Amino acid sequence: MWFSKKQNLVDSRPTVASWPQVIDNIKELPYAYREEVEKWLQKGMPLQNVTYVPSLHRLWKRQGEYAVAWFGDQVMLLRETSSTHADKAVISCREVVGVEYYQKLLNCCATVIYRQEGQIKRETFQFNKPKEPAFMPLLNIFLGNAPDYKINVFLEENPVCLDLIDQSYRMYNFSKMALRLDENVDTYHWESERFLYPQKVVKEEKIREYLIQLQGRGMTLIDAYDYGVGVVYLPWSSVEDLGSGPKGFWVKAGDKTYQIPISDGNQDAIYHFVQEAKQIWNQKKH
CATH class of the missing domain: 2.30.29 (PH-domain like)
Structure with missing residues:
Protein backbone atom coordinates (compact mmCIF):
# COMPACT_ATOMS: atom_id res chain seq x y z
CA MET A 1 0.00 0.00 0.00
CA TRP A 2 1.02 3.60 -0.47
CA PHE A 3 -0.56 7.02 -0.03
CA SER A 4 -1.89 8.90 -3.05
CA LYS A 5 -1.32 12.61 -2.49
CA LYS A 6 -3.25 13.52 -5.60
CA GLN A 7 -6.54 12.07 -4.38
CA ASN A 8 -5.72 12.14 -0.66
CA LEU A 9 -6.74 8.48 -0.55
CA VAL A 10 -5.01 5.26 0.37
CA ASP A 11 -4.07 3.42 -2.82
CA SER A 12 -5.24 -0.11 -2.11
CA ARG A 13 -3.62 -1.86 -5.04
CA PRO A 14 -1.40 -4.73 -3.85
CA THR A 15 2.35 -4.23 -3.83
CA VAL A 16 5.26 -6.61 -3.31
CA ALA A 17 5.09 -5.75 0.41
CA SER A 18 1.70 -7.48 0.57
CA TRP A 19 2.93 -10.70 -1.06
CA PRO A 20 3.35 -13.90 0.97
CA GLN A 21 6.79 -14.19 2.53
CA VAL A 22 8.72 -17.39 3.25
CA ILE A 23 10.29 -16.82 6.67
CA ASP A 24 14.09 -16.88 7.09
CA ASN A 25 14.21 -15.42 10.60
CA ILE A 26 11.66 -15.93 13.38
CA LYS A 27 11.76 -12.18 14.07
CA GLU A 28 10.19 -11.59 10.65
CA LEU A 29 6.96 -13.05 12.04
CA PRO A 30 4.56 -10.84 14.00
CA TYR A 31 4.78 -11.62 17.71
CA ALA A 32 1.31 -13.23 17.85
CA TYR A 33 2.47 -16.18 15.70
CA ARG A 34 5.86 -16.90 17.22
CA GLU A 35 4.86 -19.06 20.20
CA GLU A 36 3.05 -21.70 18.13
CA VAL A 37 5.69 -21.66 15.39
CA GLU A 38 8.48 -22.10 17.93
CA LYS A 39 6.75 -25.23 19.28
CA TRP A 40 6.99 -26.81 15.82
CA LEU A 41 10.57 -25.60 15.40
CA GLN A 42 11.46 -27.48 18.59
CA LYS A 43 10.00 -30.64 17.02
CA GLY A 44 12.37 -30.28 14.07
CA MET A 45 10.43 -28.24 11.53
CA PRO A 46 12.69 -26.10 9.28
CA LEU A 47 11.92 -22.40 9.54
CA GLN A 48 11.58 -22.27 5.74
CA ASN A 49 8.35 -24.27 6.13
CA VAL A 50 6.68 -21.11 7.49
CA THR A 51 4.96 -18.57 5.23
CA TYR A 52 3.57 -15.24 6.40
CA VAL A 53 0.82 -13.48 4.42
CA PRO A 54 0.46 -9.76 5.31
CA SER A 55 -2.90 -8.05 5.48
CA LEU A 56 -4.12 -6.70 2.16
CA HIS A 57 -6.56 -3.79 1.95
CA ARG A 58 -8.75 -3.57 -1.12
CA LEU A 59 -11.31 -0.93 -1.96
CA TRP A 60 -14.20 -3.27 -1.20
CA LYS A 61 -12.82 -5.44 1.60
CA ARG A 62 -9.87 -6.20 3.83
CA GLN A 63 -8.08 -9.51 3.39
CA GLY A 64 -6.76 -10.49 6.80
CA GLU A 65 -3.21 -11.58 7.47
CA TYR A 66 -2.26 -15.09 8.50
CA ALA A 67 0.67 -17.47 8.79
CA VAL A 68 0.93 -21.11 7.73
CA ALA A 69 3.44 -23.84 8.52
CA TRP A 70 3.78 -27.45 7.47
CA PHE A 71 5.60 -30.37 9.05
CA GLY A 72 5.20 -34.07 8.37
CA ASP A 73 1.60 -34.70 7.32
CA GLN A 74 0.17 -31.67 9.13
CA VAL A 75 -0.51 -28.04 8.25
CA MET A 76 -0.93 -25.29 10.86
CA LEU A 77 -2.90 -22.12 10.12
CA LEU A 78 -2.57 -19.11 12.42
CA ARG A 79 -4.83 -16.06 12.25
CA GLU A 80 -4.04 -13.05 14.43
CA THR A 81 -6.76 -12.05 16.91
CA SER A 82 -4.65 -9.55 18.87
CA SER A 83 -1.07 -8.31 18.96
CA THR A 84 -0.15 -11.19 21.28
CA HIS A 85 -2.49 -14.02 20.28
CA ALA A 86 -3.52 -16.00 17.20
CA ASP A 87 -6.21 -18.61 16.61
CA LYS A 88 -4.75 -21.95 15.55
CA ALA A 89 -6.02 -24.72 13.29
CA VAL A 90 -3.93 -27.87 12.77
CA ILE A 91 -5.07 -30.11 9.92
CA SER A 92 -3.81 -33.61 9.16
CA CYS A 93 -4.06 -35.08 5.67
CA ARG A 94 -6.10 -37.96 7.16
CA GLU A 95 -8.83 -35.47 8.13
CA VAL A 96 -9.22 -33.89 4.69
CA VAL A 97 -12.53 -34.40 2.89
CA GLY A 98 -11.65 -32.33 -0.17
CA VAL A 99 -9.84 -29.29 -1.51
CA GLU A 100 -11.31 -26.45 -3.57
CA TYR A 101 -8.87 -24.36 -5.59
CA TYR A 102 -9.71 -21.22 -7.56
CA GLN A 103 -7.52 -19.00 -9.70
CA LYS A 104 -8.42 -15.85 -11.62
CA LEU A 105 -5.56 -13.94 -13.21
CA LEU A 106 -3.06 -13.44 -10.34
CA ASN A 107 -5.52 -14.14 -7.52
CA CYS A 108 -5.53 -17.63 -5.99
CA CYS A 109 -7.68 -19.13 -3.28
CA ALA A 110 -7.55 -22.61 -1.76
CA THR A 111 -10.13 -24.00 0.68
CA VAL A 112 -9.53 -27.22 2.57
CA ILE A 113 -12.61 -29.08 3.82
CA TYR A 114 -11.85 -31.38 6.73
CA ARG A 115 -13.53 -33.34 9.50
CA GLN A 116 -12.56 -32.84 13.14
CA GLU A 117 -14.50 -33.84 16.26
CA GLY A 118 -17.36 -35.10 14.10
CA GLN A 119 -17.82 -31.74 12.36
CA ILE A 120 -17.07 -30.53 8.85
CA LYS A 121 -14.81 -27.48 8.95
CA ARG A 122 -13.20 -25.20 6.36
CA GLU A 123 -10.11 -23.05 6.17
CA THR A 124 -9.29 -20.74 3.28
CA PHE A 125 -5.89 -19.54 2.08
CA GLN A 126 -5.68 -16.55 -0.26
CA PHE A 127 -2.48 -15.66 -2.09
CA ASN A 128 -1.18 -14.44 -5.44
CA LYS A 129 -0.02 -16.59 -8.34
CA PRO A 130 3.70 -15.59 -8.30
CA LYS A 131 3.95 -16.98 -4.74
CA GLU A 132 2.01 -20.18 -5.45
CA PRO A 133 5.11 -22.43 -5.08
CA ALA A 134 5.26 -21.52 -1.37
CA PHE A 135 1.75 -22.98 -0.94
CA MET A 136 2.16 -26.10 -3.05
CA PRO A 137 3.58 -28.15 -0.12
CA LEU A 138 0.37 -27.37 1.80
CA LEU A 139 -1.86 -28.48 -1.09
CA ASN A 140 0.24 -31.59 -1.59
CA ILE A 141 -0.10 -32.55 2.08
CA PHE A 142 -3.86 -31.94 2.02
CA LEU A 143 -4.11 -34.21 -1.04
CA GLY A 144 -2.12 -36.99 0.63
CA ASN A 145 1.11 -36.50 -1.30
CA ALA A 146 4.69 -35.65 -0.33
CA PRO A 147 5.28 -31.89 0.17
CA ASP A 148 7.59 -31.70 -2.87
CA TYR A 149 5.26 -33.67 -5.17
CA LYS A 150 4.77 -32.02 -8.61
CA ILE A 151 5.28 -28.38 -7.67
CA ASN A 152 4.38 -27.29 -11.24
CA VAL A 153 1.87 -29.65 -12.85
CA PHE A 154 1.73 -27.56 -16.03
CA LEU A 155 5.14 -28.94 -16.96
Whole structure:
Protein backbone atom coordinates (compact mmCIF):
# COMPACT_ATOMS: atom_id res chain seq x y z
CA MET A 1 0.00 0.00 0.00
CA TRP A 2 1.02 3.60 -0.47
CA PHE A 3 -0.56 7.02 -0.03
CA SER A 4 -1.89 8.90 -3.05
CA LYS A 5 -1.32 12.61 -2.49
CA LYS A 6 -3.25 13.52 -5.60
CA GLN A 7 -6.54 12.07 -4.38
CA ASN A 8 -5.72 12.14 -0.66
CA LEU A 9 -6.74 8.48 -0.55
CA VAL A 10 -5.01 5.26 0.37
CA ASP A 11 -4.07 3.42 -2.82
CA SER A 12 -5.24 -0.11 -2.11
CA ARG A 13 -3.62 -1.86 -5.04
CA PRO A 14 -1.40 -4.73 -3.85
CA THR A 15 2.35 -4.23 -3.83
CA VAL A 16 5.26 -6.61 -3.31
CA ALA A 17 5.09 -5.75 0.41
CA SER A 18 1.70 -7.48 0.57
CA TRP A 19 2.93 -10.70 -1.06
CA PRO A 20 3.35 -13.90 0.97
CA GLN A 21 6.79 -14.19 2.53
CA VAL A 22 8.72 -17.39 3.25
CA ILE A 23 10.29 -16.82 6.67
CA ASP A 24 14.09 -16.88 7.09
CA ASN A 25 14.21 -15.42 10.60
CA ILE A 26 11.66 -15.93 13.38
CA LYS A 27 11.76 -12.18 14.07
CA GLU A 28 10.19 -11.59 10.65
CA LEU A 29 6.96 -13.05 12.04
CA PRO A 30 4.56 -10.84 14.00
CA TYR A 31 4.78 -11.62 17.71
CA ALA A 32 1.31 -13.23 17.85
CA TYR A 33 2.47 -16.18 15.70
CA ARG A 34 5.86 -16.90 17.22
CA GLU A 35 4.86 -19.06 20.20
CA GLU A 36 3.05 -21.70 18.13
CA VAL A 37 5.69 -21.66 15.39
CA GLU A 38 8.48 -22.10 17.93
CA LYS A 39 6.75 -25.23 19.28
CA TRP A 40 6.99 -26.81 15.82
CA LEU A 41 10.57 -25.60 15.40
CA GLN A 42 11.46 -27.48 18.59
CA LYS A 43 10.00 -30.64 17.02
CA GLY A 44 12.37 -30.28 14.07
CA MET A 45 10.43 -28.24 11.53
CA PRO A 46 12.69 -26.10 9.28
CA LEU A 47 11.92 -22.40 9.54
CA GLN A 48 11.58 -22.27 5.74
CA ASN A 49 8.35 -24.27 6.13
CA VAL A 50 6.68 -21.11 7.49
CA THR A 51 4.96 -18.57 5.23
CA TYR A 52 3.57 -15.24 6.40
CA VAL A 53 0.82 -13.48 4.42
CA PRO A 54 0.46 -9.76 5.31
CA SER A 55 -2.90 -8.05 5.48
CA LEU A 56 -4.12 -6.70 2.16
CA HIS A 57 -6.56 -3.79 1.95
CA ARG A 58 -8.75 -3.57 -1.12
CA LEU A 59 -11.31 -0.93 -1.96
CA TRP A 60 -14.20 -3.27 -1.20
CA LYS A 61 -12.82 -5.44 1.60
CA ARG A 62 -9.87 -6.20 3.83
CA GLN A 63 -8.08 -9.51 3.39
CA GLY A 64 -6.76 -10.49 6.80
CA GLU A 65 -3.21 -11.58 7.47
CA TYR A 66 -2.26 -15.09 8.50
CA ALA A 67 0.67 -17.47 8.79
CA VAL A 68 0.93 -21.11 7.73
CA ALA A 69 3.44 -23.84 8.52
CA TRP A 70 3.78 -27.45 7.47
CA PHE A 71 5.60 -30.37 9.05
CA GLY A 72 5.20 -34.07 8.37
CA ASP A 73 1.60 -34.70 7.32
CA GLN A 74 0.17 -31.67 9.13
CA VAL A 75 -0.51 -28.04 8.25
CA MET A 76 -0.93 -25.29 10.86
CA LEU A 77 -2.90 -22.12 10.12
CA LEU A 78 -2.57 -19.11 12.42
CA ARG A 79 -4.83 -16.06 12.25
CA GLU A 80 -4.04 -13.05 14.43
CA THR A 81 -6.76 -12.05 16.91
CA SER A 82 -4.65 -9.55 18.87
CA SER A 83 -1.07 -8.31 18.96
CA THR A 84 -0.15 -11.19 21.28
CA HIS A 85 -2.49 -14.02 20.28
CA ALA A 86 -3.52 -16.00 17.20
CA ASP A 87 -6.21 -18.61 16.61
CA LYS A 88 -4.75 -21.95 15.55
CA ALA A 89 -6.02 -24.72 13.29
CA VAL A 90 -3.93 -27.87 12.77
CA ILE A 91 -5.07 -30.11 9.92
CA SER A 92 -3.81 -33.61 9.16
CA CYS A 93 -4.06 -35.08 5.67
CA ARG A 94 -6.10 -37.96 7.16
CA GLU A 95 -8.83 -35.47 8.13
CA VAL A 96 -9.22 -33.89 4.69
CA VAL A 97 -12.53 -34.40 2.89
CA GLY A 98 -11.65 -32.33 -0.17
CA VAL A 99 -9.84 -29.29 -1.51
CA GLU A 100 -11.31 -26.45 -3.57
CA TYR A 101 -8.87 -24.36 -5.59
CA TYR A 102 -9.71 -21.22 -7.56
CA GLN A 103 -7.52 -19.00 -9.70
CA LYS A 104 -8.42 -15.85 -11.62
CA LEU A 105 -5.56 -13.94 -13.21
CA LEU A 106 -3.06 -13.44 -10.34
CA ASN A 107 -5.52 -14.14 -7.52
CA CYS A 108 -5.53 -17.63 -5.99
CA CYS A 109 -7.68 -19.13 -3.28
CA ALA A 110 -7.55 -22.61 -1.76
CA THR A 111 -10.13 -24.00 0.68
CA VAL A 112 -9.53 -27.22 2.57
CA ILE A 113 -12.61 -29.08 3.82
CA TYR A 114 -11.85 -31.38 6.73
CA ARG A 115 -13.53 -33.34 9.50
CA GLN A 116 -12.56 -32.84 13.14
CA GLU A 117 -14.50 -33.84 16.26
CA GLY A 118 -17.36 -35.10 14.10
CA GLN A 119 -17.82 -31.74 12.36
CA ILE A 120 -17.07 -30.53 8.85
CA LYS A 121 -14.81 -27.48 8.95
CA ARG A 122 -13.20 -25.20 6.36
CA GLU A 123 -10.11 -23.05 6.17
CA THR A 124 -9.29 -20.74 3.28
CA PHE A 125 -5.89 -19.54 2.08
CA GLN A 126 -5.68 -16.55 -0.26
CA PHE A 127 -2.48 -15.66 -2.09
CA ASN A 128 -1.18 -14.44 -5.44
CA LYS A 129 -0.02 -16.59 -8.34
CA PRO A 130 3.70 -15.59 -8.30
CA LYS A 131 3.95 -16.98 -4.74
CA GLU A 132 2.01 -20.18 -5.45
CA PRO A 133 5.11 -22.43 -5.08
CA ALA A 134 5.26 -21.52 -1.37
CA PHE A 135 1.75 -22.98 -0.94
CA MET A 136 2.16 -26.10 -3.05
CA PRO A 137 3.58 -28.15 -0.12
CA LEU A 138 0.37 -27.37 1.80
CA LEU A 139 -1.86 -28.48 -1.09
CA ASN A 140 0.24 -31.59 -1.59
CA ILE A 141 -0.10 -32.55 2.08
CA PHE A 142 -3.86 -31.94 2.02
CA LEU A 143 -4.11 -34.21 -1.04
CA GLY A 144 -2.12 -36.99 0.63
CA ASN A 145 1.11 -36.50 -1.30
CA ALA A 146 4.69 -35.65 -0.33
CA PRO A 147 5.28 -31.89 0.17
CA ASP A 148 7.59 -31.70 -2.87
CA TYR A 149 5.26 -33.67 -5.17
CA LYS A 150 4.77 -32.02 -8.61
CA ILE A 151 5.28 -28.38 -7.67
CA ASN A 152 4.38 -27.29 -11.24
CA VAL A 153 1.87 -29.65 -12.85
CA PHE A 154 1.73 -27.56 -16.03
CA LEU A 155 5.14 -28.94 -16.96
CA GLU A 156 3.59 -32.42 -17.04
CA GLU A 157 1.51 -34.16 -19.70
CA ASN A 158 -1.94 -35.70 -19.23
CA PRO A 159 -1.97 -38.45 -21.89
CA VAL A 160 -5.53 -39.65 -21.18
CA CYS A 161 -6.87 -36.19 -22.08
CA LEU A 162 -4.81 -35.68 -25.25
CA ASP A 163 -8.01 -35.80 -27.36
CA LEU A 164 -9.01 -32.52 -25.71
CA ILE A 165 -6.23 -30.63 -27.50
CA ASP A 166 -8.25 -30.44 -30.74
CA GLN A 167 -11.51 -29.64 -28.94
CA SER A 168 -10.23 -27.21 -26.30
CA TYR A 169 -6.54 -26.59 -25.76
CA ARG A 170 -7.42 -24.40 -22.78
CA MET A 171 -9.22 -27.24 -21.02
CA TYR A 172 -6.49 -29.71 -21.90
CA ASN A 173 -4.02 -27.42 -20.17
CA PHE A 174 -6.31 -27.08 -17.14
CA SER A 175 -6.76 -30.87 -17.08
CA LYS A 176 -3.17 -31.10 -15.82
CA MET A 177 -4.31 -29.57 -12.52
CA ALA A 178 -5.85 -32.96 -11.73
CA LEU A 179 -2.31 -34.35 -11.49
CA ARG A 180 -1.97 -32.60 -8.13
CA LEU A 181 -4.20 -35.33 -6.72
CA ASP A 182 -2.86 -38.28 -8.65
CA GLU A 183 -0.72 -38.77 -11.75
CA ASN A 184 -3.03 -41.57 -12.96
CA VAL A 185 -6.17 -40.48 -14.85
CA ASP A 186 -8.49 -43.34 -15.88
CA THR A 187 -11.08 -41.47 -17.94
CA TYR A 188 -12.83 -38.11 -18.28
CA HIS A 189 -16.02 -36.35 -19.36
CA TRP A 190 -15.89 -32.88 -20.94
CA GLU A 191 -18.74 -30.39 -21.30
CA SER A 192 -18.81 -27.02 -23.05
CA GLU A 193 -21.58 -24.43 -23.17
CA ARG A 194 -21.83 -21.13 -25.03
CA PHE A 195 -23.96 -18.20 -23.95
CA LEU A 196 -24.26 -14.47 -24.56
CA TYR A 197 -22.98 -12.23 -21.79
CA PRO A 198 -24.55 -8.75 -21.80
CA GLN A 199 -22.08 -5.88 -22.10
CA LYS A 200 -22.76 -2.14 -22.09
CA VAL A 201 -22.94 -1.91 -25.88
CA VAL A 202 -23.14 -5.42 -27.36
CA LYS A 203 -23.56 -8.95 -26.11
CA GLU A 204 -20.35 -10.96 -25.95
CA GLU A 205 -20.27 -14.71 -26.50
CA LYS A 206 -18.71 -16.59 -23.60
CA ILE A 207 -17.69 -20.22 -23.26
CA ARG A 208 -17.85 -22.16 -20.01
CA GLU A 209 -16.26 -25.59 -19.83
CA TYR A 210 -16.39 -28.43 -17.33
CA LEU A 211 -14.18 -31.48 -16.95
CA ILE A 212 -14.68 -34.50 -14.69
CA GLN A 213 -11.67 -36.79 -14.30
CA LEU A 214 -11.73 -40.19 -12.60
CA GLN A 215 -8.36 -41.05 -11.10
CA GLY A 216 -6.66 -43.73 -9.08
CA ARG A 217 -7.04 -41.91 -5.75
CA GLY A 218 -10.13 -39.81 -6.36
CA MET A 219 -12.11 -37.51 -8.60
CA THR A 220 -11.33 -34.02 -9.92
CA LEU A 221 -13.91 -31.50 -11.13
CA ILE A 222 -12.77 -28.50 -13.21
CA ASP A 223 -14.86 -25.43 -14.08
CA ALA A 224 -13.23 -22.98 -16.53
CA TYR A 225 -14.96 -19.70 -17.23
CA ASP A 226 -13.68 -16.43 -18.65
CA TYR A 227 -10.35 -15.68 -16.93
CA GLY A 228 -10.90 -18.04 -14.01
CA VAL A 229 -10.65 -21.74 -13.27
CA GLY A 230 -11.97 -23.67 -10.29
CA VAL A 231 -10.90 -27.18 -9.29
CA VAL A 232 -12.40 -29.55 -6.72
CA TYR A 233 -10.31 -32.48 -5.51
CA LEU A 234 -12.23 -35.33 -3.87
CA PRO A 235 -10.53 -38.51 -2.61
CA TRP A 236 -12.61 -41.64 -3.18
CA SER A 237 -12.84 -42.16 0.59
CA SER A 238 -14.67 -38.81 0.89
CA VAL A 239 -17.28 -39.42 -1.81
CA GLU A 240 -20.62 -40.34 -0.22
CA ASP A 241 -22.72 -40.64 -3.37
CA LEU A 242 -22.73 -39.66 -7.04
CA GLY A 243 -25.07 -39.80 -10.00
CA SER A 244 -26.77 -37.84 -12.77
CA GLY A 245 -30.22 -36.39 -13.25
CA PRO A 246 -32.16 -33.47 -14.76
CA LYS A 247 -29.69 -30.98 -13.25
CA GLY A 248 -26.67 -32.85 -14.57
CA PHE A 249 -23.85 -34.74 -12.90
CA TRP A 250 -23.59 -34.53 -9.12
CA VAL A 251 -21.31 -35.84 -6.39
CA LYS A 252 -21.76 -35.52 -2.62
CA ALA A 253 -18.82 -35.22 -0.25
CA GLY A 254 -18.88 -33.96 3.32
CA ASP A 255 -21.70 -31.44 3.69
CA LYS A 256 -21.74 -30.31 0.06
CA THR A 257 -23.06 -31.54 -3.28
CA TYR A 258 -21.13 -30.47 -6.37
CA GLN A 259 -23.04 -30.26 -9.66
CA ILE A 260 -22.01 -29.97 -13.30
CA PRO A 261 -24.62 -29.25 -16.00
CA ILE A 262 -24.85 -31.79 -18.82
CA SER A 263 -26.13 -30.94 -22.29
CA ASP A 264 -29.09 -32.86 -23.72
CA GLY A 265 -26.88 -34.48 -26.34
CA ASN A 266 -24.58 -35.95 -23.68
CA GLN A 267 -27.18 -37.58 -21.42
CA ASP A 268 -26.38 -41.11 -22.61
CA ALA A 269 -22.64 -40.46 -22.34
CA ILE A 270 -22.91 -39.16 -18.77
CA TYR A 271 -25.09 -42.13 -17.77
CA HIS A 272 -22.37 -44.59 -18.82
CA PHE A 273 -19.71 -42.34 -17.29
CA VAL A 274 -21.51 -42.41 -13.94
CA GLN A 275 -21.74 -46.21 -14.05
CA GLU A 276 -17.99 -46.40 -14.59
CA ALA A 277 -17.40 -43.86 -11.82
CA LYS A 278 -19.51 -45.88 -9.37
CA GLN A 279 -17.60 -49.03 -10.22
CA ILE A 280 -14.25 -47.34 -9.55
CA TRP A 281 -15.60 -45.68 -6.40
CA ASN A 282 -16.90 -48.95 -4.96
CA GLN A 283 -13.52 -50.57 -5.55
CA LYS A 284 -11.43 -47.82 -3.98
CA LYS A 285 -13.50 -45.98 -1.36
CA HIS A 286 -12.37 -48.12 1.59
